[in-house]
Amino acid sequence: MQEIQTQEQWVLHRLERFYANGEHIARVKGILDGSSNLSLRLIDWFVTNYAKKFNVSYMTKSQKHIIVYLSYKSHLKAYSKRMFDPFCRWKRIKFRDIETTVGQLNFFEWAITDGILDYLDTHHEKVHADMETRLHESKTLETKKKRHELSHSATKSISRHDVRLTVKFD
Numbered sequence: 001m002q003e004i005q006t007q008e009q010w011v012l013h014r015l016e017r018f019y020a021n022g023e024h025i026a027r028v029k030g031i032l033d034g035s036s037n038l039s040l041r042l043i044d045w046f047v048t049n050y051a052k053k054f055n056v057s058y059m060t061k062s063q064k065h066i067i068v069y070l071s072y073k074s075h076l077k078a079y080s081k082r083m084f085d086p087f088c089r090w091k092r093i094k095f096r097d098i099e100t101t102v103g104q105l106n107f108f109e110w111a112i113t114d115g116i117l118d119y120l121d122t123h124h125e126k127v128h129a130d131m132e133t134r135l136h137e138s139k140t141l142e143t144k145k146k147r148h149e150l151s152h153s154a155t156k157s158i159s160r161h162d163v164r165l166t167v168k169f170d
Contacts, residue, residue, distance in 0.1 A: 008102050011083060012093075015105045018113075025096055027117060028108045032088075032098060038120055040124055044086045044109065045131045047072040053130075060115040063164075068116065075110050079103070084110070 019025045030036035031043070043164050050056065051068035059065055085103040092099055111117050120127060 007079075008091075011079070011106055012102050015102070015109055018109050019096065019105070024109075024112055025098075027112060028100075028105070029098060031108075031117075037124060038117065040086050042124070042128060042131060043116070043120065046127050047086075047111075047116065047133070050127050057120070058119060060114065064153060066114050066115075068114075068119075071110075071114055079106060086111075087093070128136055 005043040019028075027036075031038050031040065046056075047068060051072065055067070055069065057065065078084075081103070082090050083103045084107050085101065086107045088099070088101055088104050090101055090103065092101055095105060108117075
């Protein structure tokens with residue numbers, strides 16, 4: 001009889017194969033220990049606010065079309081916040097000399113696979129400037145205490161994406 005695995009065990013098993021590639025684990029270590037110019041706060045801002053506001057999309061090296069905010073939301077829906085989180089919240093584990101969570105490793109697998117970190121390396125200044133501007137604006141508007149959306153969704157409007165497509169028939 002086969003043992004039933006929890007979602008966390010199943011995801012961790014899959015992540016062990018992904019992080020067997022030394023470049024992937026080194027990339028995550030750099031972000032977590034602060035030696036990278038990318039911070040967790042900036043990455044989270046990018047996927048939750050900037051990508052939503054500007055409807056960021058691009059082609060990956062493997063010719064996959066990525067619409068960042070929609071990809072983030074679909075992964076979040078598939079895994080839940082506990083299993084897909086850039087911050088080290090909830091149950092911590094020791095993984096290859098890093099204290100982290102399965103959710104954080106899962107988030108970074110997505111960020112590496114979908115080219116999020118590569119995009120941020122290239123557009124770091126623009127995203128950081130937007131984050132600083134928006135956070136500064138909210139501090140100056142202290143009169144309104146109610147919660148409100150930081151970024152209005154560009155996905156609620158019609159966008160045109162020019163994408164090369166090859167259709168093959170068997």
